[in-house]
Every structure is written in C-alpha cells, then in structure tokens.
Amino acid sequence: MSTKAEIRPRSAVSRFFRSGRGDSPFKRLLIHLALILASLIAVYPVLRVLSVSLRPGDRLLSTSLAVIPEDATMEAYRTVIVEKDFLLWIWNSITITVATAVVGVILAATGAYAFSRWKFPGRVPGLIFLLTTQMIPAAMLMVPIYILAARLNLINSYRGLAIAYSVSSVPFSIWILKGYYDTIPIDLEESAMIDGASRMTTFYRIILPLSTPALAIVFLFNFMTAWNDYLLARIMLQKTEMFTWTLGIWTLAGQFRVEWGNFAAASIMVMIPVMALFLYSSKWLISGLTLGAVKG
Amino acid sequence: MGALTGEVIARSLGQIGGMVFFTFAGALILEVIIYLVLGRVFNSKYTLPYMLLAPAAVGLALLVVYPIGYEVRLAFSNMSLRHFRDPTFGLAQGIDNLRSVFTKPVLKQAMFFSVLGRTILWTGINVAFHVVGGMTLALLLNRPMRGRGLYRTLIVFPWAIPQVIAVLAWRGEFHFEYGFLNVMLRGLGLEPIQWMTDPFWNFAAACITNIWLGIPFMMVIILGGLQSISREFYEAAEIDGASGWQQFRSITLPLLQPVLTPAIVLGVIWTFNNFNVPYLINRMELETTDILVTALFRAAFEYNRYGFSAAFAMVSFAILFIFAVVYIRVAGGLQGVYE
Numbered sequence: 001m002s003t004k005a006e007i008r009p010r011s012a013v014s015r016f017f018r019s020g021r022g023d024s025p026f027k028r029l030l031i032h033l034a035l036i037l038a039s040l041i042a043v044y045p046v047l048r049v050l051s052v053s054l055r056p057g058d059r060l061l062s063t064s065l066a067v068i069p070e071d072a073t074m075e076a077y078r079t080v081i082v083e084k085d086f087l088l089w090i091w092n093s094i095t096i097t098v099a100t101a102v103v104g105v106i107l108a109a110t111g112a113y114a115f116s117r118w119k120f121p122g123r124v125p126g127l128i129f130l131l132t133t134q135m136i137p138a139a140m141l142m143v144p145i146y147i148l149a150a151r152l153n154l155i156n157s158y159r160g161l162a163i164a165y166s167v168s169s170v171p172f173s174i175w176i177l178k179g180y181y182d183t184i185p186i187d188l189e190e191s192a193m194i195d196g197a198s199r200m201t202t203f204y205r206i207i208l209p210l211s212t213p214a215l216a217i218v219f220l221f222n223f224m225t226a227w228n229d230y231l232l233a234r235i236m237l238q239k240t241e242m243f244t245w246t247l248g249i250w251t252l253a254g255q256f257r258v259e260w261g262n263f264a265a266a267s268i269m270v271m272i273p274v275m276a277l278f279l280y281s282s283k284w285l286i287s288g289l290t291l292g293a294v295k296g
Numbered sequence: 297m298g299a300l301t302g303e304v305i306a307r308s309l310g311q312i313g314g315m316v317f318f319t320f321a322g323a324l325i326l327e328v329i330i331y332l333v334l335g336r337v338f339n340s341k342y343t344l345p346y347m348l349l350a351p352a353a354v355g356l357a358l359l360v361v362y363p364i365g366y367e368v369r370l371a372f373s374n375m376s377l378r379h380f381r382d383p384t385f386g387l388a389q390g391i392d393n394l395r396s397v398f399t400k401p402v403l404k405q406a407m408f409f410s411v412l413g414r415t416i417l418w419t420g421i422n423v424a425f426h427v428v429g430g431m432t433l434a435l436l437l438n439r440p441m442r443g444r445g446l447y448r449t450l451i452v453f454p455w456a457i458p459q460v461i462a463v464l465a466w467r468g469e470f471h472f473e474y475g476f477l478n479v480m481l482r483g484l485g486l487e488p489i490q491w492m493t494d495p496f497w498n499f500a501a502a503c504i505t506n507i508w509l510g511i512p513f514m515m516v517i518i519l520g521g522l523q524s525i526s527r528e529f530y531e532a533a534e535i536d537g538a539s540g541w542q543q544f545r546s547i548t549l550p551l552l553q554p555v556l557t558p559a560i561v562l563g564v565i566w567t568f569n570n571f572n573v574p575y576l577i578n579r580m581e582l583e584t585t586d587i588l589v590t591a592l593f594r595a596a597f598e599y600n601r602y603g604f605s606a607a608f609a610m611v612s613f614a615i616l617f618i619f620a621v622v623y624i625r626v627a628g629g630l631q632g633v634y635e
Contacts, residue, residue, distance in 0.1 A: 031436050032443070038433055039450035042512070046453060048476055049465045087300040092308065099312045103319055111352035114345035121342070126349075133360050134562075135616055137569040139593045140609035143370065143602055144363035158311040166319075167355040174352065199344055228458045231571050235597070241304070246460045250576075253464040260468065267461045278456040279449060 046271075053077070053264035076265035080252075086266055088241065089248035096158055096244065097226040100165035104222040105215060107166065108173030113203055115174065116181035117189075127178075130171040138231055146235050154236070161236050161244075165226040173218040180214035181207060220281055227274070245270055323351040370606035383603065393607035402591050402608060403599065406583040412615070415568060415587040418503065422567045425507040427560065430514025437515075438522040448519075455512035463576045466505040470577070495584035502577045502585055506570060514559060521555035522548070561623060568616055588612045 047067045054072040080086045115123060145164065146155075154160025188210075189202040197205070208215070230246040237243055243251075249270070252263040327347050335343040372390035375383035402408050433451060437444060454462060469475040470491035478488035491501045529547045538546070549556075571589050578585040586594065592612060596605035 028441070031439075031441070035433075035436055035443075035447045035451075039447055041508070042451045042453045044476075045462070045465055045469060045508070046457065048469065049461075052468075085300075088304065091300050091305065095308045095312050099316055103316060107352040107355055110348040114348040118342060118345040120345045132617075133356070135565050135569075135620055136360070136364070136613060137571075137589050137592070137609070137616070139569075139571055139589045139596075140367065140613060141360070141363045142593065143596045143605060143609075144366035145359070147602075148363065148366070158308055159315045162312060162315050163319075163355075164359060167352075167359040170352050170356060228460065230460045230576075231593075246458070249460065249464065253467070263464065263468075267465065271457055271461055274458055275453070275456040279452065 049264045049267050049271075052261055053268050055261055057261060076261040077269070080262050080266045080269070084252070084262060084266070085240070085243070085248060086245075086269070089243050089245040090270070092158070092242060093227060093244040093246075096162050096165065097223055100162050100226050101219050101222040103162075103166040104169050104173060105219050108170050108177055108218055109208070109211075109215060111170070112174045112177035112181055113207060115178045117186070130174055133171045142231065142235055145232075149236060156237055156239050156242050158242070161233060164232055164236070165222075165229065168232075169218075169222045169225045173222060176218055176221070177211065177214055180211055184210050216281070220277070224274075224278075319351075322354075326350050326354060367606045367609060370603055371610055373603040373606075375602040376600055376604070389603065390607065393604050394611075396604060397608050397611055403583050403586065403594055406586060406591065408608075408611075411586060411588055411591050414499070414584075415589075418499075418574070418587050419564055419567045421503050422506050422510060423560065423563045425503075426510040426514045426563055426567075427556075429507070429511040430516075430518050433511070433515045434518040434522055437519060451515060452512045454509050455516075459509065459572050460576070462509055463505055463573055466501075466508070467577050467579060470501045492580050493582075495582055498578060498580070498582050498585045502574045505577055506567065506573045509573070510563070510567070514563065517555060517559045518552065521552045524555075525551045557624075561620060564623075565616065565620065588615075 051067045051069060053076050054074070055069045055076075056071055056073045057075060114120070115127060149155050149160045149164075152160070154163075184207060188206050189199075192202045192206060193199070228246065229244075230250070233244045233247050237247060240251075245266075249263060249266050252259045252266055327350065330347050330350055331343065334340045334346055340346075369385065371393055372387065373383040373385045374389050374392075398408050402411060437448060469477055472478060472488060472490060472492065475491070477491070481488050489497050491497050525548065529551070530543055533543045533547060568587075569589055570587075571593065574585055574587050575590045575593065578590070581594075583591075588608075589612070592605055592609055595601050595608060
C-alpha cells in the first residue's frame with residue numbers, strides 16, 4: 001500500500017496542476033513569485049490613483065512612477081471637499097442608495113418566501129422569468145424607461161431613480177434568498193404551526209432570523225448595485241445639483257489636465273469605505289453567491 | 297453648481313421619505329385587494345404566496361415588463377427626434393426598422409455585422425482570459441501556504457473598486473504622454489502606443505481594463521469550487537499514478553462543472569452587456585470600439601433614433617438569449633435549479 005509520504009512529483013508541468021502539500025522549495029518560490037506579480041498587477045493602478053491624488057497641482061502630469069510623490073500634499077482633497085460639490089454628490093448617492101436597498105430587500109425577502117414554500121400556479125414560469133431578466137441589456141430598457149420617466153415627470157428627481165433602483169436588483173435577490181430559504185428545514189415551521197403559529201408568524205419569527213446572513217448579502221448587493229450605477233443616473237439626472245457621485249466623478253475625469261488630481265482625490269475618498277465594506281464582507285458574499293448557484 | 301445645504305438635505309429626505317411612504321401605502325392597498333379578491337371571493341389556498349409576491353411583481357411589471365412591451369411597440373414605429381410627439385406605428389415601420397438594422401449603418405459608419413463580430417470577439421477574449429486567469433490563480437492559491445489570505449485580498453482589489461472609478465482611472469493610464477503603460481514602454485525602449493486614437497489599440501485598451509476587472513470574480517468562484525472538492529479523490533488518483541494534468545482533467549474540471557457553468561454563463565452575459573468599460577474608455581468616441589450595447593445607447597441617445605434602436609435592441613437581445621439557451625442545454629448546468 002502506498003502512503004502519502006511515498007508520493008513523488010512527476011514533472012514540473014504536472015505538479016503545477018496538483019494542489020497538494022509537500023511542494024519543493026523551488027516550486028514554492030515560483031508560486032510566490034507568480035502570486036506577487038498578480039497582486040502587483042491588481043493593486044498597482046489603485047496605487048497610481050493614490051499617488052496622483054497626493055501630487056501638488058503644478059506637478060499633476062509627471063512621468064514619475066513613484067507611489068508617494070516627493071512633496072506629497074492633501075491640497076486636492078481640500079479642493080474637492082470645499083470647492084467642488086463632492087459632499088453633495090455623496091449625500092445624493094447615500095440617500096438614494098440606502099432607501100432603495102431597504103425597499104429592495106423587503107420586496108425580495110417576501111417574494112422569495114413565496115417561491116420557496118408554495119407550489120403555486122405560475123411558480124416555474126416566474127422563476128424562469130426572473131432568470132431571463134438578468135439577460136436583458138440595461139441599455140435596452142433605457143429608452144422606454146426614459147420616456148416613461150419623462151411622462152411621469154420623474155426626470156431630475158430622487159424619486160424616479162429610487163424607484164428604479166429598488167426594483168432592479170429584485171430578481172437576483174429573490175434567487176439568492178430562495179436558495180437560502182430552501183436550506184432551512186420546513187419541519188421548523190411545521191412544528192411551530194402545530195403550536196398555533198400562522199404562516200406570517202413563522203416567516204417573521206423563524207425564517208427571517210435564520211436568514212440574517214443571506215439578508216445581509218442581499219442588502220449589500222442592492223446597495224452596491226445602486227451605489228455604483230452610472231447608466232441609469234446618467235439618463236435620469238441632468239441637473240448638476242442632483243448628480244450622484246458616479247456622474248460627479250465623471251465630470252471631474254473629463255478634463256485630464258486641470259482636474260486629474262481632484263478626480264483622484266475624490267476617487268480615493270469614495271473607494272476606501274466601499275472597499276473596506278467589500279473586503280470585510282467578501283467571505284459571506286461569496287458563500288452566499290455559490291450557495292444560491294449550487295443549491296438552487 | 298450647488299453645495300450641500302440644509303435646504304438640499306431637507307428636500308432630498310422629503311422626496312425619499314415620500315417615495316418610501318407611497319411605496320408602502322401602495323403595497324398595503326394592493327395586499328388588501330388581493331386578500332379580498334383571492335382569499336374571500338375565490339377562497340384560494342394560494343392567497344398568501346400571491347400576497348407575498350405582489351409588491352415585487354408589480355415593481356417588476358412597472359420597471360421590466362412594461363418597458364419591454366413599450367420597446368416592442370417602439371420597434372414598430374418611426375419615433376425619432378423629428379417624430380417624438382407624433383410617431384406612426386405599423387407593421388411596415390417595424391419591417392423597415394428591422395431591415396435598416398441589417399442593411400444601413402447603425403451609427404455613422406459601423407455596420408451591424410461588424411459591431412456584432414466585435415461584440416463576439418470582445419466577449420470571447422474577455423471571458424477566456426477571465427476563466428483561464430481566474431483558474432490559474434485559484435489553483436495557485438488552493439494550497440496551504442504562507443500569505444495566502446494576503447494574496448487573496450490583494451488580488452480581489454479590482455472587484456472591490458467601484459467600476460466607474462476603475463475604468464476612468466485606467467483611461468487616465470492610457471494617456472499617451474503620462475499614462476504608466478506608455479512610460480513603461482518608453483523605459484523598455486519601445487514605441488509608445490496611441491491608446492486613445494488608434495482603433496486597434498483602443499479596443500485592446502478596453503479589453504485590458506475589462507480583463508483586469510473580471511479575473512477576481514472568476515478566481516473567487518473557482519476557489520470556492522476547488523475547496524469543496526474532497527482531497528480523497530486526489531489521494532486515490534495519486535495511488536493509481538495519475539499525473540497532475542490527468543488529475544486536473546478528470547477530477548478538478550468535472551467536479552468544478554456545477555460552479556463553472558453558471559459562472560461562465562453569467563460572465564458571458566455580463567461581458568456582452570457591459571456598458572461602462574467600452575463606453576467610458578472610448579473617450580474619442582471611436583465607432584471601432586463600440587460593441588452592441590454601446591452602439592445601442594448611442595443610436596438612441598446621441599442620434600435619437602428611438603424606433604430604430606428599439607429594433608436593434610430586439611436583435612441584440614435575441615442573440616444573447618439564443619446563446620444562453622443553447623449553452624445551458626449543452627452544458628446541462630442549470631438542471632434542477634427550479635425544483
């Protein structure tokens with residue numbers, strides 16, 4: 001009988017595909033080098049933005065590749081906050097995004113419960129419909145949505161954008177939540193119902209508390225979708241004082257020479273909280289995604 | 297120009313609060329109606345699920361079903377800036393629109409089939425790099441090693457950055473004089489590249505940006521899949537003398553299939569429909585970088601050909617839909633998803 005200790009590498013190529021223990025030091029070195037290179041490629045453009053944001057105004061355009069410029073200054077950050085409408089854009093984005101994420105989660109949480117626990121007529125077509133909506137190019141719906149919004153007088157208002165965002169993540173959220181609800185044993189609810197609880201009570205007292213991780217993922221997903229949207233905001237908002245941060249930052253990036261440092265500073269300020277949130281939650285974000293996909 | 301003042305805060309909170317209030321009030325009225333009609337009149341045992349679904353269904357009807365219906369109607373009209381208020385509708389118009397999609401330029405010069413070809417190339421290049429790059433990194437990371445968590449966090453960076461910022465930052469780096477790519481090329485003694493004006497390199501720039509953006513998602517999904525594969529399979533294969541490549545072919549790939557198929561379908565759909573990258577990278581608005589989705593947007597909002605762009609949208613959607621159905625049938629990856 002063979003044991004693990006007797007297993008020997010065959011060739012460098014074949015060892016590459018094996019995710020085993022006991023790699024040779026040389027192979028380990030190669031793996032670390034490859035991963036360091038990949039990390040550098042992933043991070044370097046971000047470091048460049050940081051670097052530009054710290055440059056003094058007269059040296060914005062420079063062919064230097066140093067990350068921290070010699071005479072680093074926070075001038076661009078001050079300009080963006082005091083002289084530009086940065087705080088206004090952020091405020092607009094936050095109000096719209098938080099409201100829509102809350103409404104979106106409520107819509108999806110109840111809808112997913114119906115899909116998970118009842119075999120009502122129209123269930124399977126409904127699920128297929130939800131899947132199909134993911135395939136529709138957003139640009140395709142823009143013309144009708146624009147015309148609809150113009151007729152309902154929703155252009156240049158927070159309302160129009162908020163309504164549109166609340167619904168846009170619902171199909172995906174329902175899929176994720178349905179997958180999660182399906183993993184909760186139905187016995188829990190049945191025994192509660194024998195004790196006289198109604199369906200709504202079991203949903204509220206059993207399902208929702210047990211689904212907190214999935215609900216958090218869906219909230220985060222709704223939040224991120226609305227927070228990072230450019231296309232819909234571009235169509236619905238034309239007045240600069242209504243701009244969300246994506247539109248605002250786009251105007252800053254428009255003029256390469258003048259505003260590049262301001263664009264970089266604004267980007268860093270938007271990026272840091274979003275990245276912190278994302279990296280902090282990425283573990284369950286991913287488990288939620290794969291759970292929804294695999295378990296169904 | 298405006299600043300963040302108390303008045304602005306009050307107005308936005310008022311609007312948002314009003315929107316939330318009306319949403320809930322509307323939902324409540326809807327629930328009462330469904331309860332009375334289904335529950336009391338028809339005595340249906342499905343009253344509760346329908347009540348649970350109703351708000352989401354109405355929202356989707358308003359934001360997805362109605363616009364699609366309207367888009368279909370638009371495809372049969374001659375609506376444009378000239379005929380915005382008085383469009384004429386009719387079958388002849390629809391056939392005319394459909395014919396011009398295939399026979400006339402969709403923008404100024406770009407013909408439909410060249411844009412379609414570019415879209416397929418764009419999707420193929422991007423998804424291939426995403427899957428191969430993500431798979432390589434996931435295989436490298438799927439082992440006990442020092443610094444694993446740190447590598448993983450750093451490599452996930454591109455996914456964590458808001459896409460608009462990432463694309464605009466990359467656009468800055470494609471600047472001829474000061475972008476780091478050209479600075480590096482000069483440092484190596486090579487010719488710098490005209491990223492913004494040369495059609496080939498502008499398309500390449502969009503691809504580079506999107507590949508950079510998309511690898512982390514695939515890596516994370518594949519890594520999750522790899523970790524769910526039991527070690528015992530590999531140990532058994534080693535005993536039988538299978539090489540690393542054979543193990544990859546006969547164990548890793550088949551067992552990764554349930555994760556990989558939906559990820560690839562999603563990846564293709566997202567890339568095919570990606571608007572931000574090709575639109576924002578393309579500062580000079582070269583028609584040679586447009587893919588179907590951005591061409592669609594320009595036809596509608598820059599050339600104001602609403603009727604035509606609606607027909608164009610139908611054709612684009614049909615292509616994607618056929619791909620998805622065929623791929624899912626062939627790969628069988630979504631079987632049992634709705635049971």
